[in-house]
Amino acid sequence: MTLTSYQFKPENITTGIVHIGVGNFHRAHEQYYTNLILEEKDQQNWGICGVCLLPSDEHIVKNLRSQNLDYTLTVCGRDGKDEVYKIGSLRELIWGIEDPQAVVDKIAESDIKIITLTITEGGYNLDKETHEFNLNDEKIKHDLENPSQPSTVFGFVAEGLRQRKNRDNGSITILSCDNLQHNGDTTKKAFAAFIEAQDKDLAEWVRSNVTFPNSMVDRITPATTPQDVERLNKKSGIDDKAPVYCEDFVQWVIEDNFIAGRPNWEKAGVEFTDDVTEFENMKLSLLNASHMLLSYPSFLKGHRKVDQAMQDRSIVKFIRDYMDIDITPYVPAPKNTDLDVYKQTLIERFANHSVSDQVSRLCFDGISKLPVYVIPNLIKMINDDKDLTRVAFLFASYRHYLKYKVDDNGHSFDVAEPWLTEKDIELISSDHTLDFLDLSSFKSTDLKSSDKFVSLYTNFAAEIKNKGAGETLESIL
Incomplete structure (x- = not known):
């Protein structure tokens, strides 16, 4: 030192x-x-x-x-x-x-x-x-x-x-x-x-x-x-x-x-x-969105520290597949940036034990973060008829996290979502799985208009409830 x-x-x-x-x-x-x-x-x-x-x-x-x-x-x-x-x-x-x-x-x-x-x-x-x-x-x-x-x-x-x-x-x-x-x-x-x-x-x-x-x-x-x-x-x-x-x-x-x-x-x-667009697109689409992918599935699997989650093979593969398969096509590399090096560096950064954050902090205020980090590229993926498996699983995990407040190990927890409206809380409580997609920050994107997304999301919501997030995640890797 x-x-x-x-x-x-x-x-x-x-x-x-x-x-x-x-x-x-x-x-x-x-x-x-x-x-x-x-x-x-x-x-x-x-x-x-x-x-x-x-x-x-x-x-x-x-x-x-x-x-x-x-x-x-x-x-x-x-x-x-x-x-x-x-x-x-x-x-x-x-x-x-x-x-x-x-x-x-x-x-x-x-x-x-x-x-x-x-x-x-x-x-x-x-x-x-x-x-x-x-x-x-x-x-x-x-x-x-x-x-x-x-x-x-x-x-x-x-x-x-x-x-x-x-x-x-x-x-x-x-x-x-x-x-x-x-x-x-x-x-x-x-x-x-x-x-x-x-x-x-x-x-x-x-x-x-x-x-x-x-x-x-x-x-x-x-x-x-x-x-x-x-x-x-x-x-x-x-x-x-x-x-x-x-x-x-x-x-x-x-x-x-x-x-x-x-x-x-x-x-x-x-x-x-002169223009930060490519840099911010790279960071928000890869780092911040990957934090969201990591957050709810990891928390539901019982991981409480980020470096601990990054020792879980299924979590790492889930994030890496999202980066490589889902997102890379939508991220033009900024000048003098090697995207493969950037992605590998992200995996190393998330796994850095010395600065390991609480997974709960990554979960905090998802209703504000998902529309910024995940939904813009999700809309592009829907329009381009891409594989929506991983993102649909994320949304189903987020719903389970907010609605049931219990992880795969039976441990209950509190959630921190300061910007939820009273209507949002009603929609989360609903037993109709699709109501969740009408939350205030998702509504304008009309996720329900994609039959493919709705089908995947609905199935994952049921599977997570019946089998747990961990077993459901294994089934999609």
Whole structure:
């Protein structure tokens, strides 16, 4: 294990970026890249001011503040060797619950040139069926009517931009770092809809003064348990209340569309491009979709850690067949990318014991993730009359997971699906297997119109109920 500490002087760093959502992934990804470029004297105006907006953020805020916002990042190699980085790029931290005005003032500052976001796939408040911004959400309605008392990310950013405009503090870029296809377009759609409904003058200013680049992010970063904190600190020899650990693979591809300037992140390995489409299609279709394929069948078979699932021959073959047979035809390889190497690397990454995640975390919020990661290619497969076996089995597994909440070994479990509607819950409870395909986020794709898909899905749902997910999976390999 090697320890690398930053060499710049924190007092020389000024903040040029506001980041909303200071979670583990952000601290293993954007902070990692930024920490590296701050070593360059001409880049020291790109420190990050973190912003936390949730009551549940109190713990991380207090822990980071107790150690001057520094923390350790342990990068776990597939070869079993770890590298520890002391990260110093987080220079300020504001908790919106404690000081909402400070968030607004920070966004309005002329030195801030970029707002970055990790607010999760479900955090953009788009209706699951219409894909339009939901203006009827109670918190959104509050923020629309009370601009100076924001509570949501949309309210805070709008008020900050309004103050920025009023003070003539210049243009700014809003950069999503969330796992969404065309995440910049999604961000623009969500914020523009909110601002248009709240303040038409500000909406006009935003059209000319704010850019929303698309980006593709990748680095497996598990949640950190109290046991992990103890283990990581023992390894590093540092008493860190907020350590993070992640895999050794890291990728960030960004559309180069920054209206007010940007850091030289390319010196730390970030790839800038005119169009991220092929990169994000590759990642969402292969990595994220494969995580979905892994999640519910593995959980129903009784696996609770991802690396444990990857020791199961049937799970590995299921994922690899999905990648090779079902998805590769729909993934044009980006420039300088070998797709076979990428797929093999994914299998190795999933099997990395050092960063093994909980399978339950992969299962979390499937109703938001399946329409993004799996359904776009499923629609293409249906239209091209392809083999739908593996995807139909996934949907049947997901239904069983939500409806019966018991695995092949008879162990019951709770599910975490924060975005299910009351109607969704009724459909899941129904004994009519096909009702499940009318869930809010599937309905617009009309999966029931494919006789082939319906037949496979219905049969698998019955087989999983009668024989279990494991035996059913064996029958299709």
